[in-house]
Amino acid sequence: MTTNIRICGAAGQGVQSFGDLLARTFASMGLHVFATQSYLSRIRGGINSYDVRIGSEELFSSARKTDLLVALNRESMEQEKANLALNGVMILNTAESGGNYLALQMDKLAQAAGGTARMANSAGAGAVVSVLGYDLDALHKCLTEEFSKKGRDIVEQNLDAASRGYRAVAGHEGLVRAPKPAGAPSTLYDGSTAIAIGAATAGVKIVFSYPMTPSSGVLTALAGLSHKYGMVVEQAEDEIAAPNLLCGAAFAGVPAMTTTSGGGFALMAEGLSLAGMLELPIVIFLSMRPGPATGMPTRTAQGDLAFAAHAGHGEFPKIILAPGDLRQAFDLTRHAFELAHKFQTPVILVADQFLTDLQKNIPALPDAPDYINLHLAKKSAPGKAYERYLVTDNGVSPRAVPGGDSYVVSASDMHAEGGHLSEDFNVQIALQDKRMRKITGILNEFIKPEIYPEPAGEILLCWGSTYGPCRAAVNLLRARGRDVCMVHFPMVWPLDGAALAPLFEGRRVIAVEGNGTGQFALLLRQAGALREFSLLPRYDGLPFTAEFIETEVLS
Amino acid sequence: MSGANENSAIETAWCPGCGNFHILEALEHALDTLGTDRRRLVLVSGIGQAAKLPHYAKANVFNGLHGRALPAATGIKMANKKLLVLITSGDGDMYGEGGNHLVHAMRRNIGVKAFVHNNQVYGLTKGQASPTSEPGFVTKVQVDGVLSAPFNPLALAVTLGVSFVARSSAVIPDHLQTMMQEAIRAKGFALLDILQPCVTFNKVNTYKWYRDRVKELPKNHDPRDRDQALAAAMTWGDEIPVGVIYRGARPAFEDAHPILSGAPLVNAFTQTPP
Incomplete structure (x- = not known):
């Protein structure tokens, strides 16, 4: 069960803070939240939108359709209403009732609460939780946390504005079906x-x-x-x-x-x-x-x-x-x-x-300092002058830093092992070979791609941020009986073609990429890992969604 | 001439009679006079004939990209403010390719010492005009002579209130050594513009040309007075003043910064370097 709430309005109207407030509120309730933003390259005007998708299970993609559209101005409602789901509901920030929307004067409600028009988001959020059939507790708690530093009056005014928004849509409680809290992390x-x-x-x-x-x-x-x-x-x-x-x-x-x-x-x-x-x-x-x-x-x-x-x-x-x-x-x-x-x-x-x-x-990220190993050199052997670019089998030279016992010499010109300039052809070859030998070590630490849920005859090949939408698309396609899996690469360079080729052998590969040419698939081909692939590109500036990928694969 | 770096003895790539030899010698004397711990010294440069100097001195060396000595030096100073971070590079590197970095290093007033070998010509690329070449200066590229106004780094430094602004010349090595010592002792950013003959490509600004013109600032010059400093920085002609032109009152970046003013950042990592 998932529900998609979309806040839209002009840049500068507070779309982002409204969306942030809802996302925090739903997360604190234990709902799974997946929130994305779409904004223009300007500070004022135009139409920005903010999707807060909530679910009873973990979410991996945003949705195309909106179940609850909250429009902060009429222009944005006109633009977005085409994306309303069949049973979708619209809330419009207006005094004019009588349209196919719930009219809500968010700034007036905020002012009635003794606050300023800037608290309109709190009133709007109150209406949203009501229409979704939730109570006010989580929203009130989030507002208290958010405004506690600004003093008791500000907190009280925001709580009152939220309550007024909640009551303003009385009779419409639970109008939009929404998932039940599912113990999702609050972080x-x-x-x-x-x-x-x-x-x-x-x-x-x-x-x-x-x-x-x-x-x-x-x-x-x-x-x-x-x-x-x-x-x-x-x-x-x-x-x-x-x-x-x-x-x-x-x-x-x-x-x-x-x-x-x-x-x-x-x-x-x-x-x-x-x-x-x-x-x-x-x-x-x-x-x-x-x-x-x-x-x-x-x-x-x-x-x-x-x-x-x-x-x-x-x-x-x-x-x-x-x-x-x-x-x-x-x-x-x-x-x-x-x-x-x-x-x-x-x-x-x-x-x-x-x-x-x-x-x-997601579960709280460990935020205590846990420094990585800097892999600095141990003390150099007595009597032997330190050489920053010592030629070694694995290409990695002992690295010292200035301020210790050794002089550290580095030059952007071609240099010998000691770091000083050299124009000797043999030194050039030795030092370039040394540097390039590091690639073998790096490939030994190549992060294996994730195959989800299991190998299949057809592969949605993806890398980076396309992980979530591709994974969700695989679920949609498999539900239709399609023998498909996702292969996702979190490490994309350097590539060992021979090691990766078996992944793709005898399988149909669809490269899902946010570009027009299939750049990663081409890198795999160049490395010898992949021969043929078909491309599922997106380059209109918008992110992939599971539905977009599903539609394209089926078409 | 051989370098003194213990890693190797290196033949210099400078022409006989090059002003760089005097600058290197003055630097060695200045560092010895001050008793500088060479292991805590980092010489930073970009690309150019002057930028090769770090390889001929006893020091840690960061010889980076053309024009980028300043950001590299800034990174080194931020990482370990206990190091003496000293740039020796040319006018093309510091005033041309790296011009934007100069503006912002001076705005920060980071505690880096910039010794700019200013010979008013490009040496390594064989004789083109530099940002400080005088109007009318004819080269194989500027065949009709330079039309653009020469860049005045000292006046810019004064207007930005950097800690230490001075001018000296390779033709007066004792004075140069004193200016280097003063620059190293000063807190915050130090710009030392070093007028230098190029015996190969600059037939105008020769040893004699500079010797005839450089003149020490009068005893009553007050380097704390910005108007006097600006007037000295703008003086160029039959007389070219040398000496400490300006001492700004702004704190060094590393002293004013809330994080940098604490322990050196590098101390956060316990590994002891060899």
């Missing part, structure tokens, strides 16, 4: 927060980013955690500075990361190559949106994978991780730092607007 996270907590607990101490939607959520979340974890979160002058500063921090022994989206990442390409050459552990978080150029800043896409895999001039090892859900976002963020330090090479953590803004209630 609600969005993707950005999960990534930020992962980075903070892993030991990141320097965050240096130029703001860019949709990566700024992670930057903001890290800034919010900076005092708790002792992190320096500094705004970069530009994206060129970011990886260079990270290299400096890593050189001096401190884990550091930056956050960006496609255009900013493009500016980082030279610095990424520097980290490869200096063999420094840096982590770049890349949140994708549709390109090329400025593209669609507030929308979602998976269009930068091929670029990320090949970004940076020259040849050097690089790792790309792409979390599929919120727990994986936390785990893989930590893992990104572990791998970067173990192999002394850059790691790109890839997500997108869909995953960073996605909210779900």
